[in-house]
Every structure is written in C-alpha cells, then in structure tokens.
Amino acid sequence: MDLLPLSPRGETPVRALTIAGTDSGGGAGIQADSRTMAMCGVHACVAVAAVTVQNSVGVRGFHEIPAETVADQVRCVVEDIGVSAAKTGMLASTQIIEAVAQVCSEVGIGRDMEVPLVVDPVCASMHGDPLLHSDALDAIRGVLIPLATVVTPNLDEVRLITSIEVVDDASARRAAEALHALGTQWVIVKGGHLRSSEKSTDLLFDGDRFLEFSTPRIETGNDHGGGDTLAAAIASALAHGRSVPEAVEFAKEWITKCLEWSYDLGHGHGPVNPLWRLHER
Ligand SMILES: Nc1ncnc2c1ncn2[C@@H]1O[C@H](COP(=O)(O)OP(=O)(O)O)[C@@H](O)[C@H]1O
Numbered sequence: 378m379d380l381l382p383l384s385p386r387g388e389t390p391v392r393a394l395t396i397a398g399t400d401s402g403g404g405a406g407i408q409a410d411s412r413t414m415a416m417c418g419v420h421a422c423v424a425v426a427a428v429t430v431q432n433s434v435g436v437r438g439f440h441e442i443p444a445e446t447v448a449d450q451v452r453c454v455v456e457d458i459g460v461s462a463a464k465t466g467m468l469a470s471t472q473i474i475e476a477v478a479q480v481c482s483e484v485g486i487g488r489d490m491e492v493p494l495v496v497d498p499v500c501a502s503m504h505g506d507p508l509l510h511s512d513a514l515d516a517i518r519g520v521l522i523p524l525a526t527v528v529t530p531n532l533d534e535v536r537l538i539t540s541i542e543v544v545d546d547a548s549a550r551r552a553a554e555a556l557h558a559l560g561t562q563w564v565i566v567k568g569g570h571l572r573s574s575e576k577s578t579d580l581l582f583d584g585d586r587f588l589e590f591s592t593p594r595i596e597t598g599n600d601h602g603g604g605d606t607l608a609a610a611i612a613s614a615l616a617h618g619r620s621v622p623e624a625v626e627f628a629k630e631w632i633t634k635c636l637e638w639s640y641d642l643g644h645g646h647g648p649v650n651p652l653w654r655l656h657e658r
C-alpha cells in the first residue's frame with residue numbers, strides 16, 4: 378500500500394491532536410490513536426477526556442476529566458505546538474462535548490476551518506459497555522456532528538444517533554443521508570458490524586456522492602480498537618494534506634493491514650496492530 382511518509386531524522390513531523398479516553402488495556406482510545414499516528418509519520422498530541430478501567434474482556438468503569446481541563450489541553454497544545462488535523466473519540470458527557478466543541482471553534486478546528494476534525498462518536502465498547510452517558514446523545518447530534526469534517530460511526534452508533542437499523546446498502550445510504558443532515562461535511566457509515574457479509578464495506582457520503590470502500594472480511598475476533606484506528610488513520614492522512622476521500626481510502630487499507638496483523642491478548646478481544654509497518658516495508 379501507499380504509506381504516509383515518516384519525517385527524516387531531526388525534522389519536525391506534522392502534528393495531529395486526539396481528544397479521547399485512555400484504555401488501560403492499551404488496545405483502543407488514545408493508545409490506539411497514538412500508535413497509528415506515530416506509524417503514519419505524525420506526532421500525536423493528546424487531550425485526555427476520560428480514564429477507562431478496561432481490559433480485553435470489557436470496561437469496568439470510567440473517570441471523567443473536568444470539562445475545562447479537557448478544553449485547556451486543546452488550547453495549550455494548539456497555541457504552542459500547532460496541529461494540522463484533530464480527532465475526537467470517547468468524550469463521555471454532555472459537559473465535555475460542549476467544552477470540546479467550544480474550544481475547537483475558538484482555535485479553528487472543525488469543518489470549514491483551518492484544521493479538519495474527524496469525529497468518532499464513541500458511545501459504547503465492543504462488549505456493549507457504556508463509554509458515553511445516554512443523555513449526551515443530544516450533544517453528539519446537535520453540537521459535535523455539526524462541527525465535524527468527517528464523522529465515523531459504527532452501526533450501533535448509527536442506530537443510537539439516527540434510529541436507523543443498517544442491514545444492507547439501501548439502509549446504509551439512508552443512514553448516511555440522515556447523519557449528513559445533522560451538519561457534518563462528510564460521513565462514513567462503517568460496515569464492520571455487518572458480519573453476515575463476505576466483505577467489509579464503508580460508505581462515504583458528502584451530501585452529493587456516495588463512495589464505497591470495500592475489502593474482503595478478515596476472520597478474526599482480535600478487532601479491539603478498530604474504529605479508533607480507522608479514524609486516527611484518516612486524521613493522519615488529513616494532517617499530511619490528503620483530501621477526505623484520499624484519507625479514507627488510505628485509512629481503509631491501513632485498518633485492513635492492522636486487522637491482518639492483530640494478535641491475541643488477555644482472555645477477550647485482542648487489539649488491531651499498527652506496528653505491522655515495522656515488519657513490512
Ligand atoms: N472483520 C473485518 N474485516 C475487514 N475489515 C473490518 C473487519 N471488521 C471491521 N473492519 C473495518 O474496520 C473498521 C472499523 O469498523 P467497525 O468494526 O465497524 O467499527 P468499530 O471498531 O468502531 O466498532 C472499518 O473500516 C471496517 O470496515
């Protein structure tokens with residue numbers, strides 16, 4: 378595949394910011410984002426929104442960071458280091474979502490602004506454990522998605538946000554239209570959860586045209602952190618100056634390699650593995 382360039386020795390890499398939760402098991406959240414960004418030649422800055430107590434089997438709980446501290450991390454990084462793309466993951470609560478939206482608008486992160494924003498509207502883990510208070514869905518719909526350059530829900534998140542059950546291409550297109558109507562510039566409806574299909578197809582939509590990104594389905598239960606990794610790879614490609622369709626094309630190939638190189642960990646779902654880049658050149 379066509380990889381993103383690593384910066385030469387001593388040269389400052391492009392920067393991206395992830396605003397998300399930590400995963401104590403090291404498979405998802407900020408840990409997944411930072412690994413993918415590093416392997417994509419991007420220096421990852423982080424604004425921690427929540428600390429999860431999590432392993433390969435599930436999420437036992439989480440602790441939220443005060444909303445103002447989350448916003449201050451963003452402000453502080455942008456002011457000094459500067460970023461060319463940003464990504465949100467687990468934001469946990471309405472207060473944090475509102476503070477993040479406010480600071481992003483203030484520093485020029487978001488659709489039609491200087492710095493593109495990838496919004497992964499994380500609601501729950503793959504085990505079904507909550508990562509967002511249910512009363513924060515309104516803030517996802519009304520505050521976060523309208524700020525997004527691209528929003529990347531999985532099918533459970535699509536159902537929670539739009540009440541549309543995606544079962545085939547027609548319902549995926551209806552869901553993409555409903556999500557786009559909330560105000561995002563682009564939307565990707567991810568097909569990873571359509572397990573009956575032989576392919577894993579992600580549908581990208583900008584309000585006008587649909588683009589499909591499809592790969593053969595990989596048989597593995599080690600897919601923890603897959604959604605984060607896709608969104609972090611999109612943010613990395615955007616930070617390198619790629620367009621949204623180019624970034625999604627890159628990210629789909631990236632996550633496919635990461636799934637091929639995933640490994641067993643603990644007693645549950647192992648993580649996808651962006652370190653494949655160190656082995657295959
Ligand atoms: N078994 C699989 N084989 C190939 N691609 C997959 C597989 N599972 C997920 N993907 C891809 O990984 C990315 C994350 O998908 P998904 O599992 O839907 O999201 P999440 O991890 O947020 O639940 C998407 O690009 C999806 O197409």
Ligand SMILES: Cc1ncc(COP(=O)(O)OP(=O)(O)O)c(N)n1
Pocket residue numbers: 397398399400405406407429431466467499501502503504508600601602603604605606
């Ligand atoms: C801290 C934290 N953030 C996000 C997730 C969810 O990760 P994601 O890659 O979207 O999906 P799964 O691995 O749950 O399929 C998480 N578990 N923890």
